[in-house]
Amino acid sequence: MTRLVQRSLSSPLGPLRLVASDLALVGIYFPDHHPTPAHAGEEAARHPVLDVAARELDEYFAGRRRGFTMVLDPRGTAFQRAVWQALADIGFGEQRTYADLARAIGNPRAVRAVGAANGRNPLSIVLPCHRVVGTGGALTGYAGGLAAKQWLLAHEAALAVIRSDGDAPHGDLLRQVST
Amino acid sequence: MTRLVQRSLSSPLGPLRLVASDLALVGIYFPDHHPTPAHAGEEAARHPVLDVAARELDEYFAGRRRGFTMVLDPRGTAFQRAVWQALADIGFGEQRTYADLARAIGNPRAVRAVGAANGRNPLSIVLPCHRVVGTGGALTGYAGGLAAKQWLLAHEAALAVIRSDGDAPHGDLLRQVST
DNA sequence: GGTCGTCTCGCCGTTTTCGGACGCCGCCGC
DNA sequence: GCGGCGGCGTCCGAAAACGGCGAGACGACC
Numbered sequence: 334m335t336r337l338v339q340r341s342l343s344s345p346l347g348p349l350r351l352v353a354s355d356l357a358l359v360g361i362y363f364p365d366h367h368p369t370p371a372h373a374g375e376e377a378a379r380h381p382v383l384d385v386a387a388r389e390l391d392e393y394f395a396g397r398r399r400g401f402t403m404v405l406d407p408r409g410t411a412f413q414r415a416v417w418q419a420l421a422d423i424g425f426g427e428q429r430t431y432a433d434l435a436r437a438i439g440n441p442r443a444v445r446a447v448g449a450a451n452g453r454n455p456l457s458i459v460l461p462c463h464r465v466v467g468t469g470g471a472l473t474g475y476a477g478g479l480a481a482k483q484w485l486l487a488h489e490a491a492l493a494v495i496r497s498d499g500d501a502p503h504g505d506l507l508r509q510v511s512t
Numbered sequence: 513m514t515r516l517v518q519r520s521l522s523s524p525l526g527p528l529r530l531v532a533s534d535l536a537l538v539g540i541y542f543p544d545h546h547p548t549p550a551h552a553g554e555e556a557a558r559h560p561v562l563d564v565a566a567r568e569l570d571e572y573f574a575g576r577r578r579g580f581t582m583v584l585d586p587r588g589t590a591f592q593r594a595v596w597q598a599l600a601d602i603g604f605g606e607q608r609t610y611a612d613l614a615r616a617i618g619n620p621r622a623v624r625a626v627g628a629a630n631g632r633n634p635l636s637i638v639l640p641c642h643r644v645v646g647t648g649g650a651l652t653g654y655a656g657g658l659a660a661k662q663w664l665l666a667h668e669a670a671l672a673v674i675r676s677d678g679d680a681p682h683g684d685l686l687r688q689v690s691t
Numbered sequence: 692g693g694t695c696g697t698c699t700c701g702c703c704g705t706t707t708t709c710g711g712a713c714g715c716c717g718c719c720g721c
Numbered sequence: 722g723c724g725g726c727g728g729c730g731t732c733c734g735a736a737a738a739c740g741g742c743g744a745g746a747c748g749a750c751c
Binding site: 609610611614623624625626627628629630631641644645646647648650651652653654655658661 | 740
Binding site for chain 3: 589591592614619621622623624625626628629632
């Protein structure tokens with residue numbers, strides 16, 4: 334396996350850890366990511382992929398970006414990659430249910446397995462597993478914590494519509510959830 | 513799945529249970545076959561496949577037959593069928609090692625898997641898994657018990673060579689092994 | 692110093708076990 | 722009735738365990 338490098342990126346959700354191979358981004362992890370990822374590597378000052386990823390994520394958090402262009406290499410089983418691929422089809426500000434995703438990959442009864450694969454998504458934010466919720470609308474879970482999921486959804490919702498009433502309120506939501 | 517029928521056949525190795533579908537023979541099992549097969553069905557008085565199988569097995573045990581002609585339908589995974597197919601290429605009185613079989617199916621490192629597939633051979637005797645031994649010559653295992661394997665090998669060895677000194681001695685070998 | 696045995700460990704398909712980022716259904720409170 | 726909550730059933734994939742092995746590494750004997 335090719336050597337991995339990493340870098341920390343500060344964000345509104347705390348310091349994110351970006352991990353890359355020579356060619357592609359393989360991981361984006363929250364401070365206390367669950368389950369704890371195995372990926373690790375040495376710190377890299379200059380790195381083509383990490384540089385792009387860091388810039389685009391900064392833009393995303395600043396509200397100036399809705400999609401990403403860096404090369405991705407999400408590593409997992411065939412099933413997991415199928416699920417993660419389906420994630421990529423969910424547009425900015427949209428939402429899907431776990432059942433939706435199961436149908437999308439042609440395995441409509443694999444609802445729970447989809448949930449598990451979602452939980453193993455190594456590229457949080459870029460592969461938008463935060464846009465997947467329960468059929469009833471419940472957030473149900475997130476590797477970076479439900480508060481982070483809520484923040485991301487609010488962030489996108491605020492930008493997805495044409496707003497006339499000032500700034501997005503999602504700064505507050507982070508506190509709301511952590512009861 | 514098509515309905516299965518069965519019949520018991522007495523043999524020098526005890527009563528064998530023959531199982532068939534409408535079209536083909538799917539199982540030949542020893543009295544205390546290990547692992548216990550799932551196949552079961554109603555007793556059949558007249559049945560085209562079972563009739564042929566019973567006759568040919570009788571001839572085999574009597575030393576008047578070296579190959580079989582009935583239609584076979586060994587049910588298993590793709591890998592298992594590949595192994596069982598390779599069994600069919602081992603001639604009467606010959607022997608192969610598990611490593612030989614692994615090479616034969618083009619997967620030389622799958623030695624243990626070959627052993628496992630061998631153990632699941634549903635058509636004992638007809639698909640001659642008894643002709644497969646360890647590299648060192650050890651018998652290593654048999655669904656009908658090592659004594660049965662030993663008996664079959666001796667039975668074939670005795671008939672495979674042109675003998676001038678009377679009858680085959682394999683009746684005794686059954687006792688030898690069960691120490 | 693061979694050489695035979697025993698032990699260990701790598702291999703690989705199958706089987707079993709495990710656990711969950713679901714979702715239905717029923718109960719309870721209103 | 723209606724909505725919300727909680728328990729349980731179900732259904733998957735993932736991971737670990739399991740052999741009908743075999744090659745190599747040691748040790749203990751001639």
